[in-house]
Amino acid sequence: MAKNYPHIVTAPPGPKARRIIEQDERYASPSYIKEYPLVVERGQGPMIEDVDGNRYLDFMAGIAVASTGHSHPKVVAAINEAAAKFLHICSTDFYYESFAKVCERLAKLVPGPEPKRVFLTNSGTEAVEGAIKLVRSHTKRQNIIAFRGAFHGRTMGAISLDASRVRYRRNFGPLLPGVYHLPFVDPYQCRVCAKPATCTDPLTCALTAAEALFHERVAPDEVAAVFMEPILGEGGYVVPPREFLQYWRDFCDEHGAVLVFDEVQSGIGRTGRMFASELFDVVPDVTLLAKGLASGMPLGAIVAKESVMTWGHGTHGSTFGGNPVCCAAALATLDLVEGSLVMNAQRVGKLLLQGARELQRKHDVIGDVRGAGLMIGIKFVRDRATKEPYHGLVPELERAALAKGLLLLGCGRSTLRLAPPLVIDEEDVAIGLRILDEVISQARVPA
Numbered sequence: 334m335a336k337n338y339p340h341i342v343t344a345p346p347g348p349k350a351r352r353i354i355e356q357d358e359r360y361a362s363p364s365y366i367k368e369y370p371l372v373v374e375r376g377q378g379p380m381i382e383d384v385d386g387n388r389y390l391d392f393m394a395g396i397a398v399a400s401t402g403h404s405h406p407k408v409v410a411a412i413n414e415a416a417a418k419f420l421h422i423c424s425t426d427f428y429y430e431s432f433a434k435v436c437e438r439l440a441k442l443v444p445g446p447e448p449k450r451v452f453l454t455n456s457g458t459e460a461v462e463g464a465i466k467l468v469r470s471h472t473k474r475q476n477i478i479a480f481r482g483a484f485h486g487r488t489m490g491a492i493s494l495d496a497s498r499v500r501y502r503r504n505f506g507p508l509l510p511g512v513y514h515l516p517f518v519d520p521y522q523c524r525v526c527a528k529p530a531t532c533t534d535p536l537t538c539a540l541t542a543a544e545a546l547f548h549e550r551v552a553p554d555e556v557a558a559v560f561m562e563p564i565l566g567e568g569g570y571v572v573p574p575r576e577f578l579q580y581w582r583d584f585c586d587e588h589g590a591v592l593v594f595d596e597v598q599s600g601i602g603r604t605g606r607m608f609a610s611e612l613f614d615v616v617p618d619v620t621l622l623a624k625g626l627a628s629g630m631p632l633g634a635i636v637a638k639e640s641v642m643t644w645g646h647g648t649h650g651s652t653f654g655g656n657p658v659c660c661a662a663a664l665a666t667l668d669l670v671e672g673s674l675v676m677n678a679q680r681v682g683k684l685l686l687q688g689a690r691e692l693q694r695k696h697d698v699i700g701d702v703r704g705a706g707l708m709i710g711i712k713f714v715r716d717r718a719t720k721e722p723y724h725g726l727v728p729e730l731e732r733a734a735l736a737k738g739l740l741l742l743g744c745g746r747s748t749l750r751l752a753p754p755l756v757i758d759e760e761d762v763a764i765g766l767r768i769l770d771e772v773i774s775q776a777r778v779p780a
Contacts, residue, residue, distance in 0.1 A: 336760060338380045338388035339738020339768070346370035347385025368742060369735050376403025379757045381740060389735070392753045392765050393742035397598050397708070400625030401669045402756035408628045408665045415661035422657070424453065425650035431660035435634075438667055443636045444608055445616040450642040453655030454633035457597035457623030458486025461560070463635050463649055464619055465490045465509070468558035468591040470644040475510070476551050478559040478581075478590075480517040481524060482568025482745070485560065485595055494560050497567040497745065513551055515543050517565055518573040521701040521712065522720050530720040536574055543580075558591040558619075559584065563609040566598040569745035570710025572703050578615040585618065591641055593619040597633070598708070601625035602670040602755055605679030605706030612705055625755075628666045632659040674755040681757055682706035688766040689751065696773050698723055709751040710744065722747035726776060733772040739765055 346354060350372035357367075374384045379402055381389045391403070401408055415431065424432045436451040443449060452467075454460045469475060479485075479494040486492070487501060493509035495501045502508065516524045516539040523532035525542055532538060547553050559581045565571035585592040594617035599609035603625060606612055610620070618641045623633035632655070635642075686702065686709055693699040693711075700714035713723040727743035734741045744750040753761070 336764070338382075339390050339764065340388040341736070341738050342386045345383060345385070345387055345735055346372060347383070347387065349384040353384065369731055371735065371740065378402040378405075379754045379761055387738065389738045389740045390753075390761060390764055390768075391740045392751055393740050394625075394752055394754045395629060396624070396742065397603055397750075397752040398624045398629050399754045400601055400603070401628045401666055401674065402754040403629075405628060405665075405669065405756075407669060408662050411661040411665035412630065412658055415658045419657060421653070423652055424655040425652065429657055429660075431657050431664060432655045435632075435655065435660045435663050438664065439622070439634055439636050442607060442667070442671075443620045444610055445638065448639040449636055450639050452635040452637075452642070452649065453660070454623070454635065454651060455631045455654050455656075456486070456633050457595075457621065458488045458491045459651070459654065460597065460621040460623055460633040460635050461485045461491045461494065461595065462488055464558075464560070464593050464621055464637075465494075466649055467619070467635065467637065467642065467644055468593065470648065471641050472557040472589065472591060474555055474557035474590075476556045477509075477512050478556060479512055479514050480561055480565075481514050482517050482519075482565050482571065483514075483560075483562060483595075484567030485562075485597075511557075513546060515539070515546060517561075517568065517571060518577040519565075519569075519571045520574060521571075521703065530718070536576055539577065540580055553584065553588040553590075556588060556590045558593050560593045560595060562595045562599065563613060563615075564599045564604065564705065564708060567744050569712065569748040570704055570708060570750050572705060575613045575615065578610075578613045582615050582617075591619060592617040593621065595621045597621055597623045598752075601666070602675035602678050603706055603708045603752070604704075605675065605682050607671070607675055609705070609708075625670075626666065627659050627662040630656075630659040630662040632656070632663050670755065677757075678706040678755045681759065681762055682709070684759060685709055685751060685762050685766070688762060689769075692766065692770055692773065695770070698726065698773065698776075704751070707751070707753055707755060707757070711749045711751070713747045713749070729776055730769075730772050733775060734768055737768045737771065739768040739772075741769075 440449040481496045484497045485494040518539045523529040523535035525538035619637040689702045701712040715721040
């Protein structure tokens with residue numbers, strides 16, 4: 334059946350969209366980013382329709398959230414059925430079946446042979462906050478290792494771990510004490526040495542920086558935890574070498590620290606595996622989830638080894654975390670992702686990665702293409718030899734793609750993320766790549 338998208342009937346933002354944007358700008362907090370003037374009316378699968386009747390192919394999925402596509406009928410049916418029964422009772426104080434089922438499902442699904450326990454939250458940043466409390470309680474230590482380029486959320490503990498954009502941290506201090514940031518390994522471009530474009534061993538550079546930290550500033554046996562994204566998200570969809578993750582697994586084992594993988598963006602099938610950790614065969618002590626877990630309903634999770642989730646009775650809780658409607662959405666989402674969508678992400682993701690690399694061969698402004706499944710980053714540079722980042726190009730590409738009916742979103746200052754719903758097919762890939770090719774061809778070229 335022919336696709337009815339992309340289909341642009343009026344240049345966005347249209348008249349209805351402009352009215353809503355004006356209302357939003359009058360009353361909403363100025364802290365919201367508002368990447369471009371998309372005003373959504375409805376969604377179906379990988380299609381978004383705006384209030385003026387324009388239809389778009391969604392290649393960003395609400396920042397990698399709409400895992401099963403927009404308004405998947407099985408997810409919607411589960412939401413409706415749960416909502417008709419009851420909306421809230423508070424999982425911290427009382428019991429209900431969908432909550433218990435989600436906890437059991439995640440405890441058995443997350444990699445690793447050890448028994449696990451689960452705490453449900455409203456969001457990814459809440460999962461991070463809870464995990465900070467958990468690792469400090471468990472180890473009786475304070476210090477935490479995080480990484481440059483990382484994004485873990487916008488609450489106080491999370492921004493203390495962040496190191497991707499200064500605006501997330503500026504004027505909010507003092508932040509959480511005892512957080513030390515180290516380089517994340519980027520195989521394309523060393524983030525440590527004086528000549529990053531020509532460095533041939535970014536892994537050694539990064540690990541040398543870690544060893545210097547432990548020699549000069551903090552003792553390894555005073556580290557509570559290492560928080561890391563197995564694939565860097567906001568920092569540019571960077572896929573590190575397996576040895577980097579294994580180094581930190583070994584470090585935590587040797588010194589009694591807790592290894593925490595923030596899989597808020599990479600988890601639940603996005604990489605063509607249920608969890609990105611499976612790509613590297615490195616098992617963390619704690620896995621943090623959200624985004625795609627409930628297809629857009631607000632739900633996050635801390636999934637920890639039973640031997641690590643040792644905080645006491647009443648030490649952590651949530652009024653709304655694990656809401657029954659959200660849990661119903663999560664159970665339906667997991668059925669769909671485990672049933673076929675994780676394999677679709679793997680299969681179609683290979684086509685998308687291959688197509689993006691063909692664009693790289695065609696366009697000199699593309700320095701690197703990296704990713705796994707439907708989590709793909711395209712790095713733009715002014716010069717391939719120097720690898721100088723092409724700041725400012727990604728917003729231009731986003732706006733040009735919007736006008737042609739493709740929804741894109743950047744990550745970092747010079748990388749475009751391709752993170753469509755896991756339901757896309759070969760035709761969607763072809764459409765997306767065609768429009769991306771067009772907007773890159775029409776964009777201004779480096780001076």
